[in-house]
Amino acid sequence: MKTSICHLRLLYCLLLMTGCFLVPAHAQDFPDFLAGDWKVEGKDNYEHWDRLNNNLLRGFSYSKPNDLPNVQEYMEIQRNKTEVVYNVQIPGAHQGEISTFVQRKEGHQWFYENPSNDFPKTIVYELLDPNKIQIHL
Numbered sequence: 001m002k003t004s005i006c007h008l009r010l011l012y013c014l015l016l017m018t019g020c021f022l023v024p025a026h027a028q029d030f031p032d033f034l035a036g037d038w039k040v041e042g043k044d045n046y047e048h049w050d051r052l053n054n055n056l057l058r059g060f061s062y063s064k065p066n067d068l069p070n071v072q073e074y075m076e077i078q079r080n081k082t083e084v085v086y087n088v089q090i091p092g093a094h095q096g097e098i099s100t101f102v103q104r105k106e107g108h109q110w111f112y113e114n115p116s117n118d119f120p121k122t123i124v125y126e127l128l129d130p131n132k133i134q135i136h137l
């Protein structure tokens with residue numbers, strides 16, 4: 001009897017510990033690696049991302065003509081209860097409306113899709129190595 005109580009306690013502890021480490025699949029797919037500064041090879045174009053918390057990245061893309069930053073778009077990647085979304089706003093375009101894309105992940109590629117958007121319909125961030133990404137529109 002004593003050993004079966006010990007076994008039950010051990011089983012309960014294992015289940016409790018395992019449950020603490022279960023993370024929904026969409027939560028594991030959050031692109032934390034984007035935090036920081038990224039430069040487009042061969043151009044004066046950049047992206048800057050700040051990780052505000054475990055569920056939110058905010059950033060902007062910009063160019064530097066004459067060494068003065070010129071913001072091209074504001075971006076946000078947000079994890080909610082059911083999905084990860086990518087919001088983008090382009091100053092001076094579409095009356096300031098925000099376009100929303102839904103994330104899908106395959107391997108080292110993060111796809112953000114919005115079939116009803118005029119262009120782009122898909123934005124892909126591909127992690128090539130810890131210091132290099134490729135963006136496809």
